[in-house]
Amino acid sequence: MTRFFLLLICFIPAIGFCQPDRWQQRVKYNMNIDMDVNNNQFKGKQKLEYTNNSPDALNKLFYHLYFNAFQPGSSMDVRSQELGKVAINGRVDWDARVRDRISKLKENEIGYQKIISLKINGVAQPFKYHETILEVNLTKPILPKGKVVIDMEFEAQVPLQVRRSGRDNPTTGVRYSMSQWYPKLCEYDYEGWHPTPYVAREFYGVWGDFDVTINIDKTYKIGGTGVLVNANEIGWGYDTPNSELKPTTKEKRSWHFVGNNVHDFVWTADPEYKHLVRKVGGTTLHVIYNYKENNPKNDSAWIEVADGAAEALPFIESKFGKYPYPQYSFIQGGDGGMEYPMATLLSGPGLGTVFHEWMHSWYQMMLGTNESMYAWMDEGFTSFAEDLIMKYYDKKSSLEGLKEALQKNPNNKNLQDLIPILPEDHSTAYAGYFALAKSGYEEPLTTHADHFNTNYAYSTAAYSKGEVFMEQLGYIIGATVRDKLLLEYYKQWRFKHPNSNDLIQVAEKMSGIKLDWYKEYFCSTTKTINYAIDSLWEEGGVSKIRLRRIGQMPMPVDLQLTFKDGTTEMHYIPLNLMFGEKPNEDPKQKREVHEEWRWTHPTYIVEFKQRLTDIKAVEIDPTKRMADVERKNNLLELKW
Numbered sequence: 324m325t326r327f328f329l330l331l332i333c334f335i336p337a338i339g340f341c342q343p344d345r346w347q348q349r350v351k352y353n354m355n356i357d358m359d360v361n362n363n364q365f366k367g368k369q370k371l372e373y374t375n376n377s378p379d380a381l382n383k384l385f386y387h388l389y390f391n392a393f394q395p396g397s398s399m400d401v402r403s404q405e406l407g408k409v410a411i412n413g414r415v416d417w418d419a420r421v422r423d424r425i426s427k428l429k430e431n432e433i434g435y436q437k438i439i440s441l442k443i444n445g446v447a448q449p450f451k452y453h454e455t456i457l458e459v460n461l462t463k464p465i466l467p468k469g470k471v472v473i474d475m476e477f478e479a480q481v482p483l484q485v486r487r488s489g490r491d492n493p494t495t496g497v498r499y500s501m502s503q504w505y506p507k508l509c510e511y512d513y514e515g516w517h518p519t520p521y522v523a524r525e526f527y528g529v530w531g532d533f534d535v536t537i538n539i540d541k542t543y544k545i546g547g548t549g550v551l552v553n554a555n556e557i558g559w560g561y562d563t564p565n566s567e568l569k570p571t572t573k574e575k576r577s578w579h580f581v582g583n584n585v586h587d588f589v590w591t592a593d594p595e596y597k598h599l600v601r602k603v604g605g606t607t608l609h610v611i612y613n614y615k616e617n618n619p620k621n622d623s624a625w626i627e628v629a630d631g632a633a634e635a636l637p638f639i640e641s642k643f644g645k646y647p648y649p650q651y652s653f654i655q656g657g658d659g660g661m662e663y664p665m666a667t668l669l670s671g672p673g674l675g676t677v678f679h680e681w682m683h684s685w686y687q688m689m690l691g692t693n694e695s696m697y698a699w700m701d702e703g704f705t706s707f708a709e710d711l712i713m714k715y716y717d718k719k720s721s722l723e724g725l726k727e728a729l730q731k732n733p734n735n736k737n738l739q740d741l742i743p744i745l746p747e748d749h750s751t752a753y754a755g756y757f758a759l760a761k762s763g764y765e766e767p768l769t770t771h772a773d774h775f776n777t778n779y780a781y782s783t784a785a786y787s788k789g790e791v792f793m794e795q796l797g798y799i800i801g802a803t804v805r806d807k808l809l810l811e812y813y814k815q816w817r818f819k820h821p822n823s824n825d826l827i828q829v830a831e832k833m834s835g836i837k838l839d840w841y842k843e844y845f846c847s848t849t850k851t852i853n854y855a856i857d858s859l860w861e862e863g864g865v866s867k868i869r870l871r872r873i874g875q876m877p878m879p880v881d882l883q884l885t886f887k888d889g890t891t892e893m894h895y896i897p898l899n900l901m902f903g904e905k906p907n908e909d910p911k912q913k914r915e916v917h918e919e920w921r922w923t924h925p926t927y928i929v930e931f932k933q934r935l936t937d938i939k940a941v942e943i944d945p946t947k948r949m950a951d952v953e954r955k956n957n958l959l960e961l962k963w
């Protein structure tokens with residue numbers, strides 16, 4: 324009945340689009356952990372119910388054993404040291420947090436995860452370690468639609484903090500940052516298994532439900548993914564705001580969390596933690612931070628995190644879709660900002676990072692792109708959102724921030740050159756992308772996140788070029804259509820693993836514009852955009868402006884004419900590959916739509932009836948949203 328109803332909707336385009344029916348594997352974890360805070364080791368029992376929704380029989384399973392990266396000679400260690408040999412503009416390219424630190428870890432400081440036993444439906448399974456990946460060769464295949472129960476016993480040592488997870492980071496003073504801490508099943512999707520070794524980044528997981536009990540020394544306080552089920556037993560603000568940790572006669576306390584419909588689980592623990600709680604609508608926000616006796620500023624900054632997050636949520640939901648989980652925790656821990664479902668680890672209370680990590684709840688935790696393949700779809704879109712939220716919260720654009728930076732350092736040649744050519748919003752991302760495009764280090768966005776030649780190229784591509792992708796998409800299809808697209812993309816793909824084609828398909832349907840060319844040029848190549856005003860003249864009573872495509876990437880062109888009387892007029896030239904046009908973005912301004920510009924043609928002549936002598940200025944893309952690497956040739960001011 325339901326199926327019939329859905330099919331009906333699919334054939335009526337006016338109502339909506341088909342919910343894409345891509346199968347998803349399903350997990351149900353039940354874990355019980357016994358932590359020894361003296362030797363930083365823990366034993367774990369994991370019962371995993373795994374449902375194979377794929378059409379394939381599975382002969383193998385793969386797990387991530389992330390902690391094994393924190394051992395001298397590991398892939399993460401060697402890769403970091405290799406990148407340490409590269410210097411870009413005088414900066415060593417390795418991650419400053421990793422450097423060669425792994426090579427120096429002692430026996431009691433390394434991380435490891437060891438499997439004691441692994442049984443499926445009671446039968447022991449043979450397995451093999453590949454450093455951070457465990458390969459299990461099944462004694463019996465898991466058939467399509469089959470479900471198995473996998474019982475695992477494991478033990479682990481928490482590494483001294485090096486990257487994301489670990490213990491005793493001196494910057495935060497937090498004892499345990501427990502991300503990537505359990506043997507985590509790799510994802511099997513329409514492309515097959517994704518047993519990606521842990522080298523530097525990123526994460527991809529199976530949707531499901533987590534039920535986690537952590538037994539730890541009674542003085543410790545915990546934050547994490549999910550809802551604390553035994554809040555009444557624990558207290559400490561989880562039952563009612565500002566309540567104390569409840570006394571216990573036992574040496575250890577059990578914290579029981581449940582997180583449903585997520586693809587990972589994080590937790591942290593420290594005896595000095597302080598806990599703030601805010602409620603916005605049906606969502607509880609937790610802010611858990613390391614209280615420092617002598618630093619009253621510390622308190623006020625974390626209070627601002629709690630209040631800022633509460634203030635921003637309605638704005639965020641209006642732009643990006645509803646936050647569907649019962650809680651979210653901003654937890655001091657880790658070594659920067661790192662996102663997890665229903666929680667983030669933050670080394671400090673910076674609001675930009677706070678909003679950025681929270682937005683990963685949309686771009687990664689709900690729209691679960693494979694970060695190794697499409698890092699730009701989560702880091703880039705998250706950065707795009709972060710800029711919007713910061714502007715909403717601060718009422719300030721990133722361009723203003725750059726101008727302030729120039730005021731403080733007026734001799735900064737780079738900023739002097741850049742500021743006149745940057746858009747009002749997202750200007751830091753454009754600046755970062757332009758610098759990368761000119762650096763000679765750029766690699767296509769389609770490069771696997773761990774396989775970029777440099778960290779510089781990876782991070783600028785994923786964060787800045789990914790953000791530019793989204794803002795520039797607004798230039799191509801119109802900003803209001805792009806905004807609607809973000810909500811539709813959320814609606815169609817949340818709790819699934821969309822890829823770049825899926826996003827483009829939604830965008831094409833929303834806009835009526837073909838966009839495959841945009842993805843191919845901007846993501847699969849490093850070709851750049853450069854348009855120029857070539858010449859202008861009058862001929863037989865008609866004014867003509869010749870435009871020239873100098874860059875290798877074609878784009879539609881907004882050409883604005885400013886007349887001496889102060890009025891303006893937009894001349895819009897769609898690209899032939901679009902088979903459509905964007906709506907007039909500024910109804911107050913007159914717009915004329917011209918014939919399409921064929922991508923093969925390096926020049927195009929715009930014709931109009933007004934006299935050239937009436938024109939004060941001609942400008943390509945006055946909103947500066949097109950990532951034109953050479954804007955000097957976009958503006959022509961006429962002095963008659």
Ligand SMILES: [Zn+2]
Pocket residue numbers: 662679680683701702705
């Ligand atoms: Zn991020």
